[in-house]
Amino acid sequence: MTARVGVITFPGSLDDVDAARAVARAGGTPVPVWHGQTDLRGLAAVILPGGFSYGDYLRCGAIARFAPVMSELIPAARDGLPVLGICNGFQILCEAHLLPGALTRNAALRFINREVRVRIEDTGTPWTADYAQDQEITVVLKSGEGAYVADPATLARLTAGGQVVARYAGGNPNGSVGDIAGVRSEAGNVVGLMPHPEHAIDALTGPGADGLGFFTSVLRSVAGGLLVPDGADG
Amino acid sequence: MTADTVPHAAATPEQPQPYAELGLTGAEYTRIRELLGRRPTDAELAIYSVMWSEHCSYKSSKVHLRRFAESAPPSPALLAGIGQQAGVVDIGQGYAVTFKVESHNHPSYVEPFQGAATGVGGIVRDILAMGARPVAVMDSLRFGPADALDTRRVLPGVVAGISFYGNCLGLPNIGGELAFDPCYSGNPLVNALCVGVMRHADLKEAAARGPGNKVILFGSRTGPDGIGGASVLASATFGGTDSAKRPSVQVGDPFTEKLLVECCLELYAAGVVAAIQDLGAAGVSCATAELAAGGGSGMRVELDAVPLRDPALGPAEILMSESQERMMAVVEPGNTGRFMEICARWGVLATVIGEVTGTGRLQMSWHGEQVVDIAPGSAADDGPVYRRPIERPAGQDALQADDPARLARPSSGPQLRGTLLSLLASPGQADKSWVTEQYDRHVRGNTVLAMPEDAGVLRIDEETGLGVALATDGNGRFCLLDPYAGAQLALAEAYRNVAATGAAPLAVTNCLNFGSPEDPGVMWQFSEAVRGLADACAALGVPVTGGNVSFYNQTDAVPIHPTPVVGVLGVHADVARRVPIGFATEGASVLLLGRTAAEFGGSAWAQVAHRHTGGRPPAVDLAAERALGAVLTGAAAAGLLDAAHDLSEGGLAVALAECCLSGGLGCQVRLPGDPFTELFSESAARAVLAVRPGAEQAVADLAAEHGVPAQMIGAVGGPSLAVTDTFDITVDELAAAHTGTLPALFA
Numbered sequence: 001m002t003a004r005v006g007v008i009t010f011p012g013s014l015d016d017v018d019a020a021r022a023v024a025r026a027g028g029t030p031v032p033v034w035h036g037q038t039d040l041r042g043l044a045a046v047i048l049p050g051g052f053s054y055g056d057y058l059r060c061g062a063i064a065r066f067a068p069v070m071s072e073l074i075p076a077a078r079d080g081l082p083v084l085g086i087c088n089g090f091q092i093l094c095e096a097h098l099l100p101g102a103l104t105r106n107a108a109l110r111f112i113n114r115e116v117r118v119r120i121e122d123t124g125t126p127w128t129a130d131y132a133q134d135q136e137i138t139v140v141l142k143s144g145e146g147a148y149v150a151d152p153a154t155l156a157r158l159t160a161g162g163q164v165v166a167r168y169a170g171g172n173p174n175g176s177v178g179d180i181a182g183v184r185s186e187a188g189n190v191v192g193l194m195p196h197p198e199h200a201i202d203a204l205t206g207p208g209a210d211g212l213g214f215f216t217s218v219l220r221s222v223a224g225g226l227l228v229p230d231g232a233d234g
Numbered sequence: 235m236t237a238d239t240v241p242h243a244a245a246t247p248e249q250p251q252p253y254a255e256l257g258l259t260g261a262e263y264t265r266i267r268e269l270l271g272r273r274p275t276d277a278e279l280a281i282y283s284v285m286w287s288e289h290c291s292y293k294s295s296k297v298h299l300r301r302f303a304e305s306a307p308p309s310p311a312l313l314a315g316i317g318q319q320a321g322v323v324d325i326g327q328g329y330a331v332t333f334k335v336e337s338h339n340h341p342s343y344v345e346p347f348q349g350a351a352t353g354v355g356g357i358v359r360d361i362l363a364m365g366a367r368p369v370a371v372m373d374s375l376r377f378g379p380a381d382a383l384d385t386r387r388v389l390p391g392v393v394a395g396i397s398f399y400g401n402c403l404g405l406p407n408i409g410g411e412l413a414f415d416p417c418y419s420g421n422p423l424v425n426a427l428c429v430g431v432m433r434h435a436d437l438k439e440a441a442a443r444g445p446g447n448k449v450i451l452f453g454s455r456t457g458p459d460g461i462g463g464a465s466v467l468a469s470a471t472f473g474g475t476d477s478a479k480r481p482s483v484q485v486g487d488p489f490t491e492k493l494l495v496e497c498c499l500e501l502y503a504a505g506v507v508a509a510i511q512d513l514g515a516a517g518v519s520c521a522t523a524e525l526a527a528g529g530g531s532g533m534r535v536e537l538d539a540v541p542l543r544d545p546a547l548g549p550a551e552i553l554m555s556e557s558q559e560r561m562m563a564v565v566e567p568g569n570t571g572r573f574m575e576i577c578a579r580w581g582v583l584a585t586v587i588g589e590v591t592g593t594g595r596l597q598m599s600w601h602g603e604q605v606v607d608i609a610p611g612s613a614a615d616d617g618p619v620y621r622r623p624i625e626r627p628a629g630q631d632a633l634q635a636d637d638p639a640r641l642a643r644p645s646s647g648p649q650l651r652g653t654l655l656s657l658l659a660s661p662g663q664a665d666k667s668w669v670t671e672q673y674d675r676h677v678r679g680n681t682v683l684a685m686p687e688d689a690g691v692l693r694i695d696e697e698t699g700l701g702v703a704l705a706t707d708g709n710g711r712f713c714l715l716d717p718y719a720g721a722q723l724a725l726a727e728a729y730r731n732v733a734a735t736g737a738a739p740l741a742v743t744n745c746l747n748f749g750s751p752e753d754p755g756v757m758w759q760f761s762e763a764v765r766g767l768a769d770a771c772a773a774l775g776v777p778v779t780g781g782n783v784s785f786y787n788q789t790d791a792v793p794i795h796p797t798p799v800v801g802v803l804g805v806h807a808d809v810a811r812r813v814p815i816g817f818a819t820e821g822a823s824v825l826l827l828g829r830t831a832a833e834f835g836g837s838a839w840a841q842v843a844h845r846h847t848g849g850r851p852p853a854v855d856l857a858a859e860r861a862l863g864a865v866l867t868g869a870a871a872a873g874l875l876d877a878a879h880d881l882s883e884g885g886l887a888v889a890l891a892e893c894c895l896s897g898g899l900g901c902q903v904r905l906p907g908d909p910f911t912e913l914f915s916e917s918a919a920r921a922v923l924a925v926r927p928g929a930e931q932a933v934a935d936l937a938a939e940h941g942v943p944a945q946m947i948g949a950v951g952g953p954s955l956a957v958t959d960t961f962d963i964t965v966d967e968l969a970a971a972h973t974g975t976l977p978a979l980f981a
Binding site: 011012014015017018021050051052054055056057108110111112113114140142144196198199201204205206 | 394397398401402404487488489490492493580581670671672673674675676677678679680681682693809810981
């Protein structure tokens with residue numbers, strides 16, 4: 001049996017179908033998870049997909065962070081469940097304090113949909129294990145509030161701890177500090193990524209298949225091929 | 235609040251009513267009194283004023299639009315046609331596709347962001363009401379001069395509004411148009427297209443049947459937004475007091491629309507919807523009247539049951555409100571429980587506001603008192619029909635006689651080089667990424683081609699690869715010079731664009747943007763354009779499935795160029811065979827299909843180099859278009875092509891530059907005739923191909939079989955677009971000219 005990977009649908013989630021397709025393409029079994037559900041049993045990993053949860057009203061991710069499913073997800077993530085937040089999912093994970101920092105308005109104040117080059121700088125997470133260190137991949141950026149920010153102390157800690165998972169390689173598209181495109185939790189099991197790997201799973205509908213590695217990585221990791229690195233103090 | 239009741243209206247025949255302020259003529263008001271045998275109540279007057287507006291009733295266009303149905307080519311693919319919310323086409327494998335384009339021109343000028351945003355929302359609900367899942371949108375945009383101050387207000391607002399609404403709704407934006415002309419100053423054209431997919435059995439109709447069935451209003455609460463939008467905004471020419479109309483523009487909430495879409499699809503799947511209609515222009519008036527008229531039934535509605543955002547609204551205002559994100563369903567009593575459960579799951583407010591009756595009357599009450607009692611068909615179907623005066627404009631002959639042959643032409647290599655670079659940098663031909671990057675084209679993961687390709691291509695079935703291609707085109711300059719030929723050229727270009735991706739063209743939708751129908755010259759343009767389009771559809775074998783008319787696109791006495799925007803839908807048996815425009819294979823042969831003559835009337839060159847619009851548009855040859863389409867589709871299906879690009883504005887030169895820019899490789903070509911004509915003429919029925927190495931003979935044979943002239947003009951490769959003995963421009967230099975313009979103007 002292939003691993004069951006949950007994909008959460010919040011009201012306003014949009015790329016849930018794409019995330020589920022990517023999981024299936026990688027060989028896993030995608031499982032729809034409704035925002036009102038509080039049972040995550042049997043799931044080997046969970047993806048928070050892109051979109052505009054609750055219309056992004058108030059602040060991106062600020063309302064979704066309080067959805068019933070998050071009351072289960074937050075402790076499960078702290079216990080080591082592999083969690084990937086893409087775009088709006090990244091914003092939700094930041095709002096939930098599972099990841100440091102925040103996503104703000106793009107520098108140009110406009111939504112950007114563009115194929116971008118991204119360098120994978122940490123292959124130690126369950127979501128990036130199938131990439132080579134510093135491998136450059138092409139994925140799809142599509143966001144209005146994708147500029148990553150964090151205070152200087154947090155940034156120093158992220159850099160020192162190797163928590164920057166990915167950086168923009170072909171120019172900074174949105175004003176993210178340090179060209180940061182993705183970060184991980186200290187323990188490494190929670191990853192947030194602003195560009196969309198699920199939109200890069202074949203050359204027919206995207207720029208190629210570079211994004212598939214996130215999904216094959218997690219399937220291999222949960223099958224026992226990779227140990228989640230220990231966090232210092234959770 | 236005391237309402238103007240039916241008995242009160244009957245008892246007070248002399249009470250003056252504000253019919254003129256609501257956009258009705260004296261004759262129309264008299265006709266309403268005759269229909270009712272009394273004066274209308276305020277609520278009834280509200281219904282008639284919006285339902286009989288130009289926007290809703292098509293009163294000036296109806297007599298002409300009949301041509302589309304009368305001369306439609308027989309098409310077994312057509313499942314629902316003109317008169318429905320949107321046409322529905324069978325694309326095989328049990329799938330049906332529905333698509334439609336609609337204008338939101340006036341609201342987008344008054345309030346660009348919300349006007350354009352709600353234009354997207356409205357067309358999406360039209361598609362949803364047919365029973366389909368909306369799967370993509372496109373936008374056809376026209377503005378005043380790119381460097382005009384007001385364009386800097388309108389264009390960024392319109393683009394941001396489309397981006398805001400479409401992206402949040404989760405629909406990929408896969409193509410469209412962007413054009414500039416002084417005639418659109420003060421009258422931008424914002425035409426939004428949506429396409430949806432369903433199984434044949436899921437087709438829904440807007441017909442309330444079965445007395446006792448419940449009428450349910452669901453979605454957003456009703457507020458004061460857009461009151462009178464249909465009659466005041468869409469049906470009257472702008473004067474000098476635009477700001478006074480601001481409250482008539484609606485405000486969009488795409489998050490609610492997303493929930494409404496998913497909720498409707500779940501309601502359909504559960505089988506609890508007997509009939510459905512979206513609420514757009516004319517809101518509750520239109521939905522109740524059309525549902526009741528469509529089913530030949532009656533309907534009883536309690537207007538005070540309508541959930542309100544503003545409790546001060548009275549019955550007339552509720553009837554006219556154009557609050558967004560609302561739908562109306564007819565549901566059997568036994569299914570209402572399940573219906574409400576599904577709505578609750580999606581957090582969508584749903585309220586029973588009435589029921590279907592067998593009376594044949596549309597009757598509405600307000601706190602127990604009757605305020606409406608009319609025959610629904612009198613509002614929905616029996617509006618006034620005008621045969622407006624038609625007169626060929628006095629200046630038309632002079633316009634056509636003003637041949638561009640008199641204009642100075644470039645002839646030397648450096649001159650031709652400069653001409654191409656200036657065309658590529660002109661706002662109409664420049665790279666549109668500044669606009670299209672603001673739209674999500676990837677969401678849902680089925681976008682196979684999107685802008686700047688010739689057509690948007692969507693995968694419909696992941697197993698079989700079945701898909702559709704969509705293109706919209708229009709050319710106001712060609713239509714000004716000759717509206718009959720211009721409309722045909724718009725159709726031919728969209729047909730060619732769809733075929734260039736490898737799809738077989740199947741059906742047509744249109745959005746007819748014109749000036750005031752009360753101007754006989756405009757009515758002549760309209761009548762000619764409709765006649766041209768109907769004749770061309772018959773010749774190309776593609777039926778018009780539906781469309782939209784937008785009149786009164788003029789500021790004071792000056793109308794816009796007649797601008798029919800034509801959308802063509804085609805089918806791909808397997809989207810893996812789609813053909814992009816980019817030159818990406820070194821050594822591929824470059825083949826020019828079609829016949830080139832010196833045709834510069836209304837051309838991009840005449841406009842950009844000389845600000846000249848005169849003469850005659852390129853000759854129309856629909857048999858040649860059809861043959862070209864067959865070659866493009868056949869060659870793609872056989873896997874013979876690396877790239878294909880239709881020739882239109884800017885001719886071969888601009889097309890080759892776009893192929894090089896998209897694929898990143900240059901090409902070396904040798905031109906047989908006069909270089910200027912070969913490079914910049916806009917003769918129709920042409921395309922340029924990059925043929926897979928080894929497939930040259932097969933493509934030549936295919937072209938010969940269909941009688942399409944084919945010339946091998948060169949090969950793909952190298953760092954530049956090189957025309958032998960004429961010029962050599964590196965791809966980098968082309969890119970610099972192409973990409974700088976819009977960011978410099980709008981960023």
